[in-house]
Each structure stands twice: as structure tokens, then as C-alpha cells.
Amino acid sequence: GVSKNIAVLAGDGIGPEVMVETVKVLKKVGELYGHNFTFKDYKVGGAAWAATEAAGETPSHLPAATLAGCEASDAILFGSVGGPVDQQHEPQWKDCEKNALLGLRKRFKLAVNLRPSKVYPFLSHLCPLKPSIIGTGVDMVIIRELVGGIYFGEHKREGDKAFDVMEYTVEGIRKPMTFAFEAARLRRKKVTVVDKANVLECSRLWREVAREVHKGYPDVELDFMYIDNACMQVIQKPSFFDVVATGNMFGDILSDAASVLPGSLGLMPSASLGDGLHMYEPSGGSAPDIAGKNAANPIAQILSGAMMLRYSFQLEKEASAVEAACETVLRSGKLTGDLLEESERKNAVSTSDIGEAVVKAL
Amino acid sequence: GVSKNIAVLAGDGIGPEVMVETVKVLKKVGELYGHNFTFKDYKVGGAAWAATEAAGETPSHLPAATLAGCEASDAILFGSVGGPVDQQHEPQWKDCEKNALLGLRKRFKLAVNLRPSKVYPFLSHLCPLKPSIIGTGVDMVIIRELVGGIYFGEHKREGDKAFDVMEYTVEGIRKPMTFAFEAARLRRKKVTVVDKANVLECSRLWREVAREVHKGYPDVELDFMYIDNACMQVIQKPSFFDVVATGNMFGDILSDAASVLPGSLGLMPSASLGDGLHMYEPSGGSAPDIAGKNAANPIAQILSGAMMLRYSFQLEKEASAVEAACETVLRSGKLTGDLLEESERKNAVSTSDIGEAVVKAL
Numbered sequence: 169g170v171s172k173n174i175a176v177l178a179g180d181g182i183g184p185e186v187m188v189e190t191v192k193v194l195k196k197v198g199e200l201y202g203h204n205f206t207f208k209d210y211k212v213g214g215a216a217w218a219a220t221e222a223a224g225e226t227p228s229h230l231p232a233a234t235l236a237g238c239e240a241s242d243a244i245l246f247g248s249v250g251g252p253v254d255q256q257h258e259p260q261w262k263d264c265e266k267n268a269l270l271g272l273r274k275r276f277k278l279a280v281n282l283r284p285s286k287v288y289p290f291l292s293h294l295c296p297l298k299p300s301i302i303g304t305g306v307d308m309v310i311i312r313e314l315v316g317g318i319y320f321g322e323h324k325r326e327g328d329k330a331f332d333v334m335e336y337t338v339e340g341i342r343k344p345m346t347f348a349f350e351a352a353r354l355r356r357k358k359v360t361v362v363d364k365a366n367v368l369e370c371s372r373l374w375r376e377v378a379r380e381v382h383k384g385y386p387d388v389e390l391d392f393m394y395i396d397n398a399c400m401q402v403i404q405k406p407s408f409f410d411v412v413a414t415g416n417m418f419g420d421i422l423s424d425a426a427s428v429l430p431g432s433l434g435l436m437p438s439a440s441l442g443d444g445l446h447m448y449e450p451s452g453g454s455a456p457d458i459a460g461k462n463a464a465n466p467i468a469q470i471l472s473g474a475m476m477l478r479y480s481f482q483l484e485k486e487a488s489a490v491e492a493a494c495e496t497v498l499r500s501g502k503l504t505g506d507l508l509e510e511s512e513r514k515n516a517v518s519t520s521d522i523g524e525a526v527v528k529a530l
Numbered sequence: 531g532v533s534k535n536i537a538v539l540a541g542d543g544i545g546p547e548v549m550v551e552t553v554k555v556l557k558k559v560g561e562l563y564g565h566n567f568t569f570k571d572y573k574v575g576g577a578a579w580a581a582t583e584a585a586g587e588t589p590s591h592l593p594a595a596t597l598a599g600c601e602a603s604d605a606i607l608f609g610s611v612g613g614p615v616d617q618q619h620e621p622q623w624k625d626c627e628k629n630a631l632l633g634l635r636k637r638f639k640l641a642v643n644l645r646p647s648k649v650y651p652f653l654s655h656l657c658p659l660k661p662s663i664i665g666t667g668v669d670m671v672i673i674r675e676l677v678g679g680i681y682f683g684e685h686k687r688e689g690d691k692a693f694d695v696m697e698y699t700v701e702g703i704r705k706p707m708t709f710a711f712e713a714a715r716l717r718r719k720k721v722t723v724v725d726k727a728n729v730l731e732c733s734r735l736w737r738e739v740a741r742e743v744h745k746g747y748p749d750v751e752l753d754f755m756y757i758d759n760a761c762m763q764v765i766q767k768p769s770f771f772d773v774v775a776t777g778n779m780f781g782d783i784l785s786d787a788a789s790v791l792p793g794s795l796g797l798m799p800s801a802s803l804g805d806g807l808h809m810y811e812p813s814g815g816s817a818p819d820i821a822g823k824n825a826a827n828p829i830a831q832i833l834s835g836a837m838m839l840r841y842s843f844q845l846e847k848e849a850s851a852v853e854a855a856c857e858t859v860l861r862s863g864k865l866t867g868d869l870l871e872e873s874e875r876k877n878a879v880s881t882s883d884i885g886e887a888v889v890k891a892l
């Protein structure tokens with residue numbers, strides 16, 4: 169068995185409660201497969217702001233102690249951050265998501281973001297698209313460049329003018345692109361690069377690098393699609409996509425659009441891969457409205473844990489076992505409220521019930 | 531009655547055939563309401579490239595004669611441009627859309643783009659979304675800034691690096707924003723500004739200007755939404771939106787996503803408003819695969835003509851009459867192939883049949 173240290177950044181809202189279930193599941197995996205996982209909690213987001221403020225430190229959404237804890241770990245398991253909609257202007261919540269997430273991405277060079285979007289056939293009634301559109305099924309992975317592009321370029325205000333600079337280097341593109349081809353090889357062998365190459369110079373560079381990297385993967389098909397068209401196809405013909413490779417902003421937009429298809433963000437894990445140290449987080453937000461009610465869906469967080477087993481610890485068998493256990497639970501009809509029509513929501517199962525069911529199914 | 535000169539830029543693919551029907555309809559409007567519309571044809575896109583080349587001139591997608599013709603007109607009616615997918619690298623088609631469209635937008639300062647997206651209840655079976663999602667109906671207008679932002683900022687390549695600059699001024703934002711509030715006043719009185727203000731300085735400027743312009747429209751509700759979330763809501767809860775105001779790139783993406791909802795691009799008109807001179811064009815492309823077959827849907831082009839009557843000539847009654855006539859024809863079940871399920875496509879009505887039916891319905 170392996171020994172691994174996991175930095176747990178549960179964060180705000182539903183973060184802590186879905187994290188508890190995930191840690192339960194991972195501990196069970198450790199037991200069953202003879203691994204030694206150590207979990208250490210660190211504050212992030214509004215929770216970190218409150219804690220640092222209470223301790224008389226400069227308040228921060230991403231304190232030095234948290235960064236040091238991550239640094240000392242083998243992987244980062246992240247929950248969610250952010251406060252209620254009507255409190256966004258309070259210092260505790262202002263820029264909270266941005267500070268925490270962009271800070272972590274930058275510090276640990278989390279350059280490759282991986283977001284699978286899959287419609288489970290037995291949950292396809294939750295997909296907002298008609299069955300005729302879902303067609304043969306939706307099963308795509310979006311690879312988003314995560315530390316470049318317009319989100320990390322210069323942002324400037326000069327009197328009545330504002331500027332934001334989109335910037336890409338060959339090296340910065342090669343990393344996600346190579347990952348995309350590797351991923352495609354294990355899947356349906358198709359990479360679609362999404363860009364706006366008819367207008368943007370950065371997109372032209374993406375295409376150049378894509379063609380260059382493609383040479384090493386002649387068994388994988390490569391095609392290109394404009395972002396405006398891609399957003400149409402996600403709604404119109406989502407089964408078209410296998411692996412999508414795209415820049416930071418287009419990936420942000422497209423992966424959020426695609427995340428709607430499975431019917432709930434509560435099903436959507438993600439991985440952000442750095443040089444050695446990686447971070448795992450559900451795609452949904454902190455959902456303050458249902459926080460503390462034992463009502464949130466922990467599946468996205470648990471599946472993020474499975475991705476950690478796979479990508480940080482190379483424990484493929486264990487990762488698949490967790491994924492299979494989640495599927496078994498969902499298939500059995502044990503569902504949280506987000507996966508039920510309004511009229512059936514009284515039958516909703518709690519966060520901890522789901523966690524325990526997954527443990528049992530392992 | 532009024533006398534108006536209309537520059538007709540039919541372009542490529544299905545452009546000419548849908549334009550013929552639109553001119554028929556507009557001539558009939560002239561007859562019925564006592565107006566004098568003069569139509570003059572000018573080349574644009576691949577057609578212009580071929581014509582200028584044949585004439586021994588420097589080939590161009592947007593020749594000087596076309597620009598001069600537009601300049602001398604009261605409104606521009608645009609068809610569509612662009613060649614077959616497999617010929618994009620040939621000089622006739624390379625950068626064709628970009629050169630023609632961005633060229634016209636820049637030259638005539640077409641700063642405000644208007645794209646309505648409406649699901650006709652009697653065609654809602656064509657919407658890719660489930661009836662439960664369409665809910666009370668989809669009826670939104672996207673106001674897209676069209677001559678600024680990252681599409682018109684600096685594009686630069688330096689060795690291994692590429693740059694594109696997003697740039698906005700207060701003045702450049704005020705124009706579409708004011709238009710959005712005016713439009714909202716005639717509708718459900720809600721403006722949603724779509725941006726990425728948690729990351730981009732330009733978006734923060736958009737919010738400032740929105741709040742400032744809002745002061746003149748206290749009867750209209752203003753809210754803000756991040757582009758990633760907006761792309762989710764278009765799929766998940768499209769009835770939420772009334773008027774959307776957004777920048778060039780986000781508008782490009784969001785309006786294309788929204789254009790899928792009515793079930794066919796063949797239903798989607800648009801207007802691009804400049805200082806005095808405006809341009810009208812269907813949202814769909816040149817569809818070379820069905821060009822010349824009398825099979826394309828002319829409704830989007832005809833409805834673009836209706837927008838011209840409204841926004842360029844202030845002929846509201848006539849515009850409404852054309853819109854009503856189109857709806858009557860659609861409702862009667864006379865439908866082109868794009869509006870029919872595959873199994874019923876043998877019953878498809880031709881382009882010219884639709885044009886004549888609209889003329890008759892007037």
C-alpha cells in the first residue's frame with residue numbers, strides 16, 4: 169500500500185459537509201486496499217477570512233498556512249468557496265472565489281483543468297435536452313488551460329478605458345494539448361480544439377501547437393471549432409464531442425455549459441493538474457442556501473476524490489471502484505434533492521446517507 | 531409614403547436565394563403601404579472575391595464599390611458569406627466572413643447588434659430543450675457590442691508568444707447599454723449585463739457604465755451575471771432572460787448559444803445599428819451544402835427585412851405586418867426542411883414557396 173498526505177480545503181457553504189463524506193469514502197478505500205491516507209484540514213475562502221481575522225492576522229481568502237499545508241501534501245482536495253449572493257460586497261466574500269481559486273492555480277501552476285461531462289443513461293431524464301438530442305449519449309472531457317490567457321494577462325484601467333490582455337506561449341499551450349491527446353487515446357480518439365482563430369492571434373497559436381503535437385498522435389483525430397459554434401453544438405449535438413482542448417476563458421464558458429447536461433452540478437468532479445501537485449474539486453459552487461442542512465449532493469466531491477486516486481496516486485483500480493460505487497448508489501435510486509423533480513423531492517436522501525451508501529457499495 | 535434606397539449584399543451560398551424572397555416581400559410592402567423602395571445589388575464575400583478577380587482588380591471580400599454603394603444607401607440588407615468547409619484554405623474563402631463582416635462593422639461603426647431569440651410556441655417541438663425547461667416560453671433579445679472588445683483590439687505575434695487585447699471605453703459601452711435599457715422599456719423591463727467582472731477590468735467598466743445608465747431608467751430592473759453562468763442559464767432556464775447587454779465576444783458566444791433554442795437558425799434575424807446607417811442580416815451562415823436547391827429557409831432574411839423597416843425606416847406597422855405574415859405562414863405548417871423532423875422532410879416546402887406565401891399573407 170501507499171502512504172499519502174492529503175490537504176483538505178473544505179471551504180464554505182456545503183464544502184465541509186460533502187467533504188466529510190468524501191473523507192469517509194477515501195478512508196474506506198485505504199482500509200480495503202491497504203493504503204495509508206492522512207488528511208489535514210486547512211482553511212480557504214470565507215472560512216479562512218474569518219479565521220485569520222479572528223486571529224488578528226491580515227484577513228485572507230488563501231492564508232500562508234494553507235499554502236504551506238498544500239505544499240507539504242501529496243494532493244489537494246478542495247471543496248467550494250464563496251458566500252451568499254446578497255453578501256458579495258462584504259469583505260469576507262468580496263473576490264473570495266477569485267482570490268482562492270486563481271491564487272491556488274497560480275501558486276501550484278495548475279495548468280491543466282480536466283472536466284468530464286457525462287450523462288448517466290439512467291439519469292438522462294434530468295438532462296435539460298430532449299432524448300432525441302442526447303442521442304447516443306453524452307460523454308466528453310473538457311481540457312481547459314488554467315493559468316494563462318486573459319484571466320492571467322495584464323488588467324489595466326486608464327481613466328475612461330479598460331484593458332485585459334489575452335496572452336499565450338507555445339509552451340503554455342503544449343501542456344494542456346499534450347494532455348488532451350493522451351486522454352483521447354484512452355477514449356474515442358478525437359480531439360476538438362475550441363477557439364476563435366478567425367479573429368484571435370492566440371487562437372492561431374493554439375492551432376499551430378495543436379498541429380505540431382498532433383504529429384506524435386497520428387492515431388487520434390484532430391479538428392477545430394469556433395467557440396460560438398461549440399456553444400451551439402453542446403446544446404444541439406453534444407454527442408459529437410470526445411475530448412475538447414481549449415484556453416482558459418473558452419474552457420470556463422464551455423465547461424460550464426456542458427456541466428448542465430448531466431442534470432446537476434452535484435455530479436460533476438474536476439481535476440486541476442500542476443507539476444507534481446494536483447488539486448481536485450467539484451464543479452459546483454458553495455450553495456449557501458442549502459448549507460448545513462445535510463441536503464447537498466456529495467457525489468461530485470467523492471468523484472473528485474476518485475480523480476485524485478487516479479491522477480495523483482496512480483491508483484486506477486481504487487478510482488474505478490469509487491466511481492462504480494457512486495454509480496451503484498445513483499442507480500439504486502438513492503438521490504439527493506438536486507437529482508429529483510420537485511414533486512419527488514420529499515423522497516430525497518441526505519448527504520450523509522449518500523456517503524454511507526457509497527462506503528457500503530465499495 | 532417614404533422613398534428609400536436599400537443596398538442588397540446577398541453574398542454567397544443560400545444568400546442570393548433567400549434574398550430574392552425578401553426583396554419580393556419588401557416590394558409587396560412598398561406596394562401595399564405606398565412606399566418607394568429601391569434595391570441595388572452589390573457583391574460581398576466569396577462572390578465579391580471572384581468578381582473583383584475576374585475584373586482584374588485586387589481580389590477583395592469587401593470591394594470599394596460595395597462600400598460606396600452602402601454609403602449611398604439608407605440601409606444595408608446582408609445575406610450571408612463564406613464557402614464550403616473543405617475549401618476554407620482557398621484564397622476566395624480564407625478569412626471571408628471575418629473580412630466582410632468585421633470590415634462592414636468597422637466602416638459603418640455598427641456598434642449595437644440586436645439578436646432576438648424567441649421560441650414560437652407552435653414550433654417548440656423543434657427546441658432542443660425539454661418542454662419543462664422552456665417553461666413559460668423563451669423570448670429574449672441579446673444586445674451585443676459589435677465594434678470593440680477583443681475582436682477589435684491589438685492582435686500581435688512575437689516569436690513564441692501571441693497577444694490579443696480586450697479594450698473598452700466608457701463611450702463604447704454606453705451606446706449598447708443605453709439601447710438595452712430602451713429596448714427593455716418596451717419589453718419586460720429587465721436588463722441582464724453578462725460579463726466576467728470577477729476577473730476582467732473591462733467587465734468592471736461595463737458594470738460601472740451599466741449602473742450609471744441605469745439611473746435614467748429607474749423603471750427597468752438591472753442585474754449582472756457571469757458569462758459562464760449565463761451559458762448555463764440559457765440551457766437551464768432560458769425564460770429568465772429579457773434583454774441581455776454584453777460585450778462583443780461574450781455576445782458572440784451567448785447569442786449563438788441562444789440561437790439554437792428556436793430550433794433553426796433559419797428563423798433568426800439580426801440588426802446591427804450604426805450612426806444612422808444600419809445593417810440587417812440573418813444569424814445563420816451561407817449553408818453551401820443546400821445552396822442553389824431552393825431549399826433554404828428565407829424566414830430569417832425576411833424577418834431581418836422587417837427589422838430594417840422598423841429600425842431604419844421607422845415603419846413599425848409595416849414591420850409588424852411582415853412579422854405577422856411570417857408567423858401565419860409558419861403556423862399554417864408551410865415549413866422548409868430545417869423545421870421538419872427527418873421523417874417528415876419529404877413534405878418540405880421550397881424557399882420560393884415560403885416567400886410567396888409570406889407575400890400572400892401580407
Ligand SMILES: CC(C)[C@H](C(=O)O)[C@@H](O)C(=O)O
Pocket residue numbers: 265266269270420728729758
Ligand atoms: C472564480 C472564477 C475566477 C473561476 C474561473 O472563471 O476560472 C470559476 O468560474 C471557475 O471556472 O473555476
Ligand SMILES: CC(C)[C@H](C(=O)O)[C@@H](O)C(=O)O
Pocket residue numbers: 366367396627628631632782
Ligand atoms: C465571422 C465572425 C468574425 C463573426 C463574429 O464572431 O463576430 C461571426 O461569428 C458573427 O457572430 O457575426
